[in-house]
Amino acid sequence: EHIRRNIEYAIAVMESRYVNRVVEIPDDEVPATLSGEGPVPPEIKRWLVQTFTSRRADVRGRKESETRRSLRSVVHAVQAGMFVERMFRKTSVGVQNLPPEVQEHFKNIDSWSYDVFELDRISDGNSLKFVFYELLNKYDLIRKFKIPLKSLFAYSARLQRGYRKYNNRYHNPIHAADVAQSLNCLLVSSGFVHWLSDLEMFSMIMAAVVHDLEHSGTTNTFHTNTRSPLAQMYNDKSVLENHHISSAFRLLNEEDCDILVNFSKDDYPSKEARTLMIDMVLATDMSQHFGQVKKLQSNLQHPESLEKSRAMCLMIHSADINHPSKQWELHCRWTERLVVEFFEQGDQERKLGLPLSPLCDRHTTMVAQSQIGFMDYVIKPTYDVLFDIFRNVNGPVVRDAILSLRRAS
Template identity: 50%
Template sequence: MVGVPVASPPGGAGAPREEAPRPPPPPAPRNGTSPKQGALTIVRRSSSRNKTESCSTPTDEQLDQLDLDTEHLPAVDTPDACDKAALRLRYLLRQLNRGEISAETLQKNLQYAAKVLEAVYIDETKDRRDAEQPRAQQTTLPMRRLRTPCWARCSVEKPNEAKPAVARQQSAPTLVFRRLADEDDELSEVQPDAVPPEVREWLASTFTRQLATSKRKSDEKPKFRSVAHAIRAGIFVDRIYRRVTSTALMQFPQDVVRVLKTLDEWSFDVFALHDAASGAPVKYLGYELLNRYGMIHKFKVPPTILENFLSRIEEGYCKFHNPYHNNLHAADVAQTVHYMLCQTGLMNWLSDLEIFATLVAAIVHDFEHTGTTNNFHVMSGSDTALLYNDRAVLENHHISAAFRLMRDEECNILQNLSRDEFREFRTLVIDMVLATDMSFHFQQLKNMRSLLSLAEPTVDKSKAVSLVLHCCDISHPAKYELTPGTVPGYLFEISYFKPKCNLRRLHSG
């Protein structure tokens, strides 16, 4: 037998070795990974048992009886291969210490052990990938789809403009297609396997002939056809409800419809909407946005209640004849928030309630603005400053006045929200409107920069949408050209005429 030169163990080759008591090997954290300390442990994978076992240390008698022949070894991807490989590795170590091993036998057995470890690693990697795949799918943001605009479903033709018959025939299919596309919402995409058993039973008992009291056998599964019919019936009932409610939607004049066709663009002309809506841009734009995002249907907001609410909000913006913080500014900010939601994909990250709160906060963020600054209220000792203790005076008033308006039954757009939904909605609106205070501007930027500089930043939704609303509130210089009669003209009036009027009123009082 040809021997290979090996290094002698510590203490010399002939030094006696005492067997010290060995502590039990620590359990392997995962299959295919070795523990940090302790004796060599090979994890055995078995299809019949869920738990992993570590191979016990073989005795000298077992090692003496071992045959190093590699012809009849089990396949490398079988559970027995781990045992065989572990036993052979220990035998090879003993033979290396003794210097009684041929190079050919050593090479073949090491190759077999390496293949076994590779098979375990590949199998374990596959299991880890399969375990991580559902988590990756859960983090994927669902794509939100906006509803058909109100004016596309129920636009009003002017009485003195009669369309030709050919034009009516050409436009009819488009209108029907839009309506059907709007009705095919998320309910039609429900997969039968995603429906909980309780919901299946309720749908089957409600929309089929099956009695609710009848009990199935324990091993009998609900039929796919009955569940599919039940889901289809639920969708049909929902469509009927939508058609009934859509008949009561607010009517849009043609001039307003023409302007709202560019609602999704950054260059949306809010001044043209103000003129087309006869000075009521918040009413039409707010109604359109809440419908486009499905908030009217999702939270069961009565159309007449919503129309009353928006009309009263419009009146509040015009209460003090403010040249800048008026209803035109409110419509501009609401449209900019809509642009940020739909064009950046932000709407896919937010829930329905968070989008509802964001849109309402944008609409009411300067409600009943007096046309003066917070500092003016504080220095003049106004009743509003005394009420809110000189802290974010105007912003607190905007929030308080808006929620006080929603306590009116004819303007309560939150009447069908649950208690928890109302609390979350109110908290979000308060946080967002308070963040429009310019005294918090640099602090918000500093906090967001610090957060984004972290290795793994976690963005709080409330702070994120608050910063978005604040940016939209001061975005007008990036949207309009510096032409007379637009934003610069209003700013000049605010900076020159308004302070003089306020000072004259203060000194005369």
């Protein structure tokens, strides 16, 4: 009876708070601090502007969907009984599908200091495969969507093969596993996991594991400057990101790889699930970074207007760039790998007679200062916004629920 009254009270609170309203700002707005004077060298500022901004006119004025996926949808979830199920969600066992050493390692999968390199070692290079399985299993999505294990492991094997296509030092299956695991940490530690439907949870996990599929080890700028086939296919717009998500969907058509075979027509191929996956992967395009962060900063002036899908996109993006926020050993290891890819791109640009991209010249790049600039101008502002989302959106609901519980007792 206490639970019933508290849930009814929670519904009333959320109905009064979450209004479907959006405040728009230009996608390509850059923080004023970036154009001012600061300790970061000009080359690094140029890299930040080139990498994390976009001035394409076509992204302006784009109409929002008539049916926005706002945070008000959590009310509908409560009324349908989903919210209660999320709060008491139980992990499936599935022991027979994981090696014992991997099972033991996964006891810390909710930890921000989780060592995905060690997982890759003990799993014989199958970190992505096992993280994908573990997260789907953890949230009982394999059972709920009747995902055939044969198809799941076949699809995972194809994903790992696709990530190894160019033998990248950084953008490889270990990175994809790390992003998925970090996303899980954000969902669990924030409580956001309780707000998501099963379909939204599946979409987020799926987006995390495929977000860099068949990455070439070079940037979008390199593709456009060299007029690569991918750049021509996608008209220079989020070239790699469009390729990643397109490849992920295309893999589902390969033999024994259709993990969505038992999804109901209401779930997939539904416009919501497909749109969510596409939006989240495209949100990992670094050129959209400042616009994405500024738009959410504006939305947070009126937290009730924040769309859930925008928060989901920022969480994927934050998980993608997570390593400077991890402990030093992990951050240092990821940085060394990323620098290898940058320098290899610079070598290619030098051979082709192209201007070297920022931070890609192995002879002049200051790695330490570049990381300081990245942390100051990208990581900290991003995680500040993420914290504000969790505090301003989750906070009032949690506070009111606690007050309700106290009154009930």
